[in-house]
Amino acid sequence: MAENKHQILLDTLDNKRTEQVLAGFWHHYLSDEKMQVLGYRDQAVIDDVVSRQQRFYNRYHPDFTKIMSDGFFLHPSVVDNTFEVPEDLKKIQRIDVNDPWITRQVAAIKAIVDHYNGEIGSFYNIFSPWYQLRLRFEILEQDTKKIYRFLKEDPLAVANAFAVLADDLIVLSSKLIKESGIDGIYLCVQQPQDSVISTHTWQQFVQPNEVKLLKAVQEVHDYNMIHICGFEGKRNRLGDYKDYPVKAFHWASYVEGVSLKEGKKLFGGRAVMGGFENTENGVFYKGTKEEIQAETKRLLEENGRQGILLSGDCSIPFDTDDAHAGWVSEAANRLNVSP
Template sequence: MTTKKDVLLATLANQPTDQILAGFWHHYLADTKQQVFGYRNLDSIQKVVTLQQQFFDQYQPDYTKIMSDNFFLLPSLLDLPLQQVTDLNHIEPVAPTDRWFQRQIEALKKIVAHYGNVIGSFYNIFSPWYQLRLRFEIIDGDDQKIYRFLKAESELFGRTLDRLADDLSELVTRLIDQTGILGIYLCVQQPQDPTVDLALWQQYVVPSEMKLLRAAQTANDGNILHICGFAGAHNYLADYRGYPFKAVNFATYVAHVTLAEGKQLFGGRTVLGGFDNTEQGVFYRGTRAEIVAETQRLLSKNGRQGILLGADCSVPFDQDDRHGQWVSQAANS
């Protein structure tokens, strides 16, 4: 019998299928500090494992991204002061035996095993740039530090991201090899400061993201690039055409690029998305009839081959998760 996981693999390979898959997700921990430090608390880890298992049981997604709640950031970024750019020299590699690795592997094994090989899943990973930016925002409360550091000591900044990519490559290789996920869902985003020349991003940020994606693709050719447009962040999608990935998720409503246009832009690779992820979007606020109509409109406009329905990014915490079932049913009725 053909499973949704089989259909997912065919869709990722850009093959025609008899079924269109839909998947939507949201975080489970509202406290951002808990997102970062929760890996030190076994109860918090188990809470998220249970919630993600319950989500599958209740709403039967066609495929899913498993959230990295409790494990947002590398532990090497957490307990040292990063007040000036030269402090980046103090970031040490994460030991392969660190509990951050092992507890993450164990948590994912429980979640994926619960799916019973019925659906395929991906795991949320923040890129080295994204990791450092979240460290500065969540722990230091300074959303401009990432740009100051990049401009002040670009070479040191680039070397730091490369070191972080090594640790993340170790993580994703072990996760893909040991837990049953198909691959990672790598979150990337270009600098959102107009004073930062994108040439700096290209020279000092891109290599670490490419390194991480190559490691993931080597472990299994089934990884998704998420070009994050959360809260209206703008990215130049064409700048990512050379990245190695199997499928791409971008913010159609922020970039004003349709799934069909994105598919052409990225050389025919599979695209994921179509729905606005905000509280203003039809997926969040719409009636069943409105969501059905939007699903049919998206497929009529963008075609059905190499298309995974989803949202621009994570949906709100209080999202009615039945809406994902409505999309799936409408796509296949």
């Protein structure tokens, strides 16, 4: 091909016409949720995840990657403190720039990106402040309602904690872009999944720090994306994100019932990513080569090609055959031979 896939990725994000539509799929590498949070404290775990992601590239040779943050899910201050009441969130404090959570993370992602030899581009998974605190309560305490109680009882305390986290995530993201070789971050966001929290409360106390984070990272390199997470059927009001300062948008098209074409219009014509259902019920997981490539053709015919990246709605199941991703890339490349 005349262009390498890394440049095609950047051109796609810039919403330019390209000679190829790129496809990328990803899954987690650690099945133990607590290890997703605490793994960064064990260099052997970090090395294992790096090796697994490198081997994934060797087997599949994706058009681009979304690198997983397995082992580094949560900020140390979120993990190391106990939070019984909202006031306890004051315990969340910024960490030193040389904290192992930052230095080991940058080194690990650099090892993964270096393995690509400049052939492809990549994003790196970052959980938003809201997502960080929610996962802390869900993973370490098995309490899915705690974050909603806190936000209802003392929204300012929650917002102040989010401001601290956003500042450190800006530091982390900036170092990753400058030192590891990623093109940008893939910020995971999600609206409250409990009606006790109003849209106004979310807009006033949650949204500002997500926007602050993205605005700062865009100034470092403007190829960042948000992932409006619909994992396990979670729903979001996509339009509430249309003014976020990002280059591209990714959402669960099957969960939200919003196609790539519709989303592209909603988000002002900016680049979009997605298309394939990511569950075990979807054609990407259980389909034959013919079925998966037929779905690839359908997606491109119905949604167009310009400013489009093909992927799953979210992480695909662990045991998905890597060949399936290659079938999508093969079909998309073949379809792009014609005008």
